[in-house]
Amino acid sequence: MSDLPGIVVTGASGRMGQMLIRLIQDSDSARLVGAIEREGHAWIGRDLGEEMGGAANGVIVTADPLEAFAGAQAVIDFTAPEATLAFAKIAAQARLTHVIGTTGMSADHIAALAPCARHAVIVRAGNMSLGVNLLTQLTKKVAAALDTDWDIEVIEAHHNKKVDAPSGTALMLGEAAAQGRGITLADNRESGRDGITGARAKGAIGFSAIRGGDIVGEHDVLFAGQGERIVLRHVATDRAIFARGALKAALWGQDKAPGEYDMLDVLGL
Numbered sequence: 001m002s003d004l005p006g007i008v009v010t011g012a013s014g015r016m017g018q019m020l021i022r023l024i025q026d027s028d029s030a031r032l033v034g035a036i037e038r039e040g041h042a043w044i045g046r047d048l049g050e051e052m053g054g055a056a057n058g059v060i061v062t063a064d065p066l067e068a069f070a071g072a073q074a075v076i077d078f079t080a081p082e083a084t085l086a087f088a089k090i091a092a093q094a095r096l097t098h099v100i101g102t103t104g105m106s107a108d109h110i111a112a113l114a115p116c117a118r119h120a121v122i123v124r125a126g127n128m129s130l131g132v133n134l135l136t137q138l139t140k141k142v143a144a145a146l147d148t149d150w151d152i153e154v155i156e157a158h159h160n161k162k163v164d165a166p167s168g169t170a171l172m173l174g175e176a177a178a179q180g181r182g183i184t185l186a187d188n189r190e191s192g193r194d195g196i197t198g199a200r201a202k203g204a205i206g207f208s209a210i211r212g213g214d215i216v217g218e219h220d221v222l223f224a225g226q227g228e229r230i231v232l233r234h235v236a237t238d239r240a241i242f243a244r245g246a247l248k249a250a251l252w253g254q255d256k257a258p259g260e261y262d263m264l265d266v267l268g269l
């Protein structure tokens, strides 16, 4: 048996789940040891490789995390907030590195991860790509250099199946802008303008979301001043960038102490 870290993928039939499974199967650094889907899903009890339209790979899809996590070293999880919380509790008991890409998590969801991180490594980020994580650093720097005469707006575009807004990435960028400006995002966030909104609040950080077609993910951080504008932009054209970041995080976590980490830690940014 190989001593490469064994990885379980949750939400195996999802857009990110399938991308991750292909990446891990092709990897020389990790092996796929489990795949989870929700109870009642058509793939449960069936061979994952065949369900994905290829050759059998011997991984039988299960709805039971206890069964899937036995013998694994990490779980990569791009699902939904409640599911992620349930996986976090079991991953902590099994001392697995839990890489969380799931977005749309509330402050309560995030707070509930803290006890799990006392027992296991959790790496969580609304965007696992190198480009976006670098962009957060640039955003922080630009926001720190400009005063509140410059309005900050985060504009994001995604495919028409996305269920949460603003995107996790937009919130990361907004958080970075708030840190640069020395304010808290929660107290200065403005989103979903519609109707007679009144003038823009000075110092606010605004969010706008576009949904359509098959857009993978596009983010602009707009700094709008008087007579000039600065736009910092990231465009994702392939979900593989998120999968590569998540696998890197799962491997990175293998020799780390329990705790909550993000992709800045993993990438050393």
Ligand SMILES: NC(=O)C1=CN([C@@H]2O[C@H](COP(=O)(O)OP(=O)(O)OC[C@H]3O[C@@H](n4cnc5c(N)ncnc54)[C@H](OP(=O)(O)O)[C@@H]3O)[C@@H](O)[C@H]2O)C=CC1
Pocket (backbone or CB within 6 Å): 010, 011, 012, 013, 014, 015, 016, 017, 036, 037, 038, 039, 041, 078, 079, 080, 082, 083, 100, 101, 102, 103, 104, 125, 126, 127, 128, 129, 168, 242
């Ligand atoms: N951090 C990052 O870099 C990125 C984050 N994301 C985020 O990842 C998440 C998933 O995105 P995406 O793959 O596009 O979405 P999909 O809807 O394609 O996939 C989600 C998968 O999770 C499954 N799932 C949901 N609830 C459960 C559960 N309770 N138990 C087991 N499986 C469950 C879904 O099953 P079912 O279809 O039956 O509901 C589905 O297979 C989103 O939150 C998205 O924003 C996406 C890309 C990059």
Ligand SMILES: O=C(O)C1=N[C@H](C(=O)O)C[C@H](O)C1
Pocket (backbone or CB within 6 Å): 103, 126, 127, 158, 162, 166, 167, 168, 169, 170, 216, 217, 218
């Ligand atoms: O749901 C998606 O697709 C994506 N979600 C993440 C987000 O909410 O920012 C990352 C990426 O933009 C794709």
